[in-house]
Structures are given as C-alpha cells and as structure tokens.
Amino acid sequence: MPIQIRPSRFRDAGLRPIAEKVLAGRRLGVEDGLALYGTHDILSLGELAAFANERLNGDRVFFSANQHINPTNVCILRNTCVFCSFARMPKEEGAYTRSLEEVYHEAEQARHGPTREFHIVGGLHPKLRLSYYTDMLEGLKERFPHIHIKALTAVEIAHLARIEKISEREVLVRLRDAGLTSMPGGGAEVFSTAVRATIAERKLTGDEWIRVHRTAHELGIPTNCTMLYGHVETAADRIEHLTMLRALQDETGGFLTYIPLAYHTENNELAEDLGRVGSATTGYEDLKNIAIGRLFLDNIPHIKTHWPMVTPFMSQVVLDFGCDDVEGTVVYERIYHEAGAKTQMHMPYGGLVQLIRGAGKRPVERDSLYRPVRESFDDLPVLTTGPGASLPVVHAA
Ligand code: SF4
Numbered sequence: 001m002p003i004q005i006r007p008s009r010f011r012d013a014g015l016r017p018i019a020e021k022v023l024a025g026r027r028l029g030v031e032d033g034l035a036l037y038g039t040h041d042i043l044s045l046g047e048l049a050a051f052a053n054e055r056l057n058g059d060r061v062f063f064s065a066n067q068h069i070n071p072t073n074v075c076i077l078r079n080t081c082v083f084c085s086f087a088r089m090p091k092e093e094g095a096y097t098r099s100l101e102e103v104y105h106e107a108e109q110a111r112h113g114p115t116r117e118f119h120i121v122g123g124l125h126p127k128l129r130l131s132y133y134t135d136m137l138e139g140l141k142e143r144f145p146h147i148h149i150k151a152l153t154a155v156e157i158a159h160l161a162r163i164e165k166i167s168e169r170e171v172l173v174r175l176r177d178a179g180l181t182s183m184p185g186g187g188a189e190v191f192s193t194a195v196r197a198t199i200a201e202r203k204l205t206g207d208e209w210i211r212v213h214r215t216a217h218e219l220g221i222p223t224n225c226t227m228l229y230g231h232v233e234t235a236a237d238r239i240e241h242l243t244m245l246r247a248l249q250d251e252t253g254g255f256l257t258y259i260p261l262a263y264h265t266e267n268n269e270l271a272e273d274l275g276r277v278g279s280a281t282t283g284y285e286d287l288k289n290i291a292i293g294r295l296f297l298d299n300i301p302h303i304k305t306h307w308p309m310v311t312p313f314m315s316q317v318v319l320d321f322g323c324d325d326v327e328g329t330v331v332y333e334r335i336y337h338e339a340g341a342k343t344q345m346h347m348p349y350g351g352l353v354q355l356i357r358g359a360g361k362r363p364v365e366r367d368s369l370y371r372p373v374r375e376s377f378d379d380l381p382v383l384t385t386g387p388g389a390s391l392p393v394v395h396a397a
Pocket residue numbers: 075076077078079081084085086087122123124155203
C-alpha cells in the first residue's frame with residue numbers, strides 16, 4: 001500500500017510546512033534543510049523521505065555485484081588528510097603499490113562469480129603515471145569485457161592532470177578511451193572551506209571537485225557523489241554541500257546516486273585531536289543523513305547506503321528512511337576497515353537479496369548505469385521474519 005503522509009500528526013510541528021512542500025513536489029530550501037537536521041522527530045523525517053523515495057523508485061531497492069580494487073595506498077596527502085586511515089607514505093610500514101599483474105590477479109576473483117563492476121580507487125601516488133591506469137583499464141577490459149569499470153575519484157583525476165601537465169578533461173578522455181564507464185563520488189568530504197582547512201587542507205577544493213565532475217558529465221561519464229559526515233562539520237556545512245551537489249545536478253544530470261559516508265575514528269589523527277577514538281557516528285545521525293539526502297537532493301535518482309560503514313543492520317533499516325540503493329558485494333573493503341569498520345569485507349550476493357527482502361522491498365540487481373539486470377531471485381532462499389530471521393553478514397569478531 002502506498003505511503004500516506006499526515007503532516008498534522010507529526011510530533012515536530014516545524015516539519016509540517018516542509019511536508020506540505022514534499023507532498024506538492026516542491027523543492028526544499030536551505031532553511032528547510034536546517035530544520036530537518038535540527039528535528040528530533042526522526043520517524044516523521046523517515047516517513048517523509050520514504051514517501052519521496054517511493055514516488056521515485058516504488059518499492060525497488062537496487063544493488064550491484066561489484067568488486068573493489070585499491071591499487072595503492074601510497075598518497076602524497078597522507079599527512080594532511082587527517083581523517084584518513086588508509087593512506088601511507090611511500091616507505092611507511094603497510095605501504096603497498098600493486099603491479100598490474102597483481103591487480104589482474106586480484107581481479108580474477110570475478111572470473112567465476114556474479115561481478116559486473118570493478119570499483120577502483122586509491123591514494124595519490126607520487127610516481128604512478130596516467131599510463132599505469134590506462135594500461136590497467138585496458139588490461140581489465142581485455143580479460144573481463146563484460147565488467148564495467150568505475151574508477152578514480154575527482155581527487156585522483158586532478159592529481160594525474162598535475163603530474164602529466166595536461167587538463168583534467170584530457171585525463172578523463174584517455175581513461176574513457178581505455179574503458180572507464182563511470183566515476184565514484186569520493187573525495188568530496190564536506191565542501192566548506194573552513195572544514196577542509198581542518199580535515200583536508202591540501203586536497204582539491206569543493207569548487208575543484210565540482211569542476212572535475214562537471215567535466216566528466218560533459219564527456220558522458222556519469223558519476224556518484226558523496227558527503228563525509230560526523231566529524232567537525234555543522235548542519236549548515238552539510239546543507240551548503242548538498243546545495244552545491246544539487247546545483248550541479250540541475251546543470252548536467254550526471255549524478256547517478258548520492259552516498260552519505262559515516263566518518264570512522266580509528267587510526268587517524270583527527271579522531272585523536274577531537275578525543276573521539278572509538279566513537280563513530282550514531283545510528284540517529286546515519287538515519288538522518290540518508291533521509292535528508294533523499295529529501296534535499298530531489299534531482300538525484302538514487303540514495304545509497306554503504307553497509308561496510310554503517311553495518312548491514314543499519315543499511316536494512318534505512319530502506320524505510322528514503323534509501324533505495326545498497327552498496328554491493330564489494331569483495332575487498334580496505335578503506336573503512338583501516339578506520340575501524342567492524343563489518344566483514346564482503347557481502348555474499350544472496351545476502352544482499354536477503355537484506356532487501358527482509359525489509360519488505362523488491363531487490364533489483366543493476367549494472368553500473370542503474371539499468372536493471374535481474375529482478376527475479378526465486379532460486380534464492382526467502383528470508384523468514386520473526387525469531388530466527390537473520391542476515392548472513394554480521395559484525396566480524
Ligand atoms: S583521503 Fe584520499 S587523498 Fe586524502 S590521504 Fe587519504 S587517500 Fe590520500
């Protein structure tokens with residue numbers, strides 16, 4: 001039965017005029033966004049976001065069979081992105097850089113499985129040239145012609161342009177010609193200049209991040225977008241960030257999905273400075289960021305939950321808070337596990353189906369461009385409800 005909204009019954013009366021706008025399909029403004037972040041009426045917020053999502057996606061929830069590949073964790077910004085737990089200096093313990101053969105070897109995991117997408121991101125290596133990445137993409141396409149490649153954040157694109165002394169557009173063209181289908185949304189963090197000065201002072205600015213994505217969209221390369229929440233940013237910073245994403249989407253229509261990313265506090269300097277070691281974002285914040293993303297970004301078709309960060313349990317709950325897109329099988333998740341994520345590194349294909357069905361939604365396997373590739377899973381076991389119902393992936397020990 002379609003979701004029915006009764007704003008007059010909302011506990012927070014301040015949400016009622018916002019609900020009227022959502023019901024009428026009108027765009028929310030900055031003040032509305034701030035009111036949503038300020039509310040403690042989390043259930044009304046969730047109901048409203050679920051309504052907005054249902055209007056766009058019905059009861060379908062998308063997922064992909066993907067494999068993450070991180071070719072190197074060596075990064076020249078290792079000492080200035082203080083929230084990052086993944087990067088290493090070239091000679092630091094734990095630093096690694098894979099040869100192309102090692103990348104292909106890891107990709108072999110996809111040979112006999114359902115994988116349809118490689119998701120490739122890494123550090124800003126001082127010596128790896130653009131040819132390393134174009135050769136990698138060509139080699140992967142040769143070995144796995146049916147698998148889409150989603151690769152390199154805006155920050156990596158800008159870094160390669162600097163190293164090669166060519167434009168970001170030229171880097172993107174060469175990557176596209178080598179087999180790039182789409183780009184991930186990482187590196188956005190929070191666009192506010194003040195926040196970036198605190199957490200990532202030498203990284204691409206917000207405007208530069210937007211510029212790289214605009215260029216990608218102009219070249220026919222769709223991208224994702226993200227926001228890292230739960231560190232030093234304010235609600236106003238978050239809304240400013242979402243406003244910039246929404247404005248680019250109005251201009252290009254090139255964003256496929258928005259992914260709010262929960263800051264993790266292990267093995268990074270920022271958490272030590274803030275006295276936050278061991279204290280991650282709360283479930284309340286996780287729910288709010290999904291719901292507000294759905295309500296504010298009225299022009300981005302999908303809102304994704306990243307289960308390795310917020311747990312499969314929270315990812316299941318957010319399906320009733322405006323979320324219609326679940327991170328995929330992943331296979332090797334390294335970035336957030338370095339930062340203390342306690343989830344497993346891999347979600348079985350059947351586990352994703354089960355997670356979505358368990359929330360009463362209709363699973364749809366999609367490709368990188370969100371085209372449905374499978375909608376019937378009758379051969380997979382159905383999740384029971386009530387005592388004994390379980391997800392196959394739980395917290396690792
Ligand atoms: S967040 Fe990205 S750019 Fe910054 S140090 Fe980590 S890997 Fe490097």
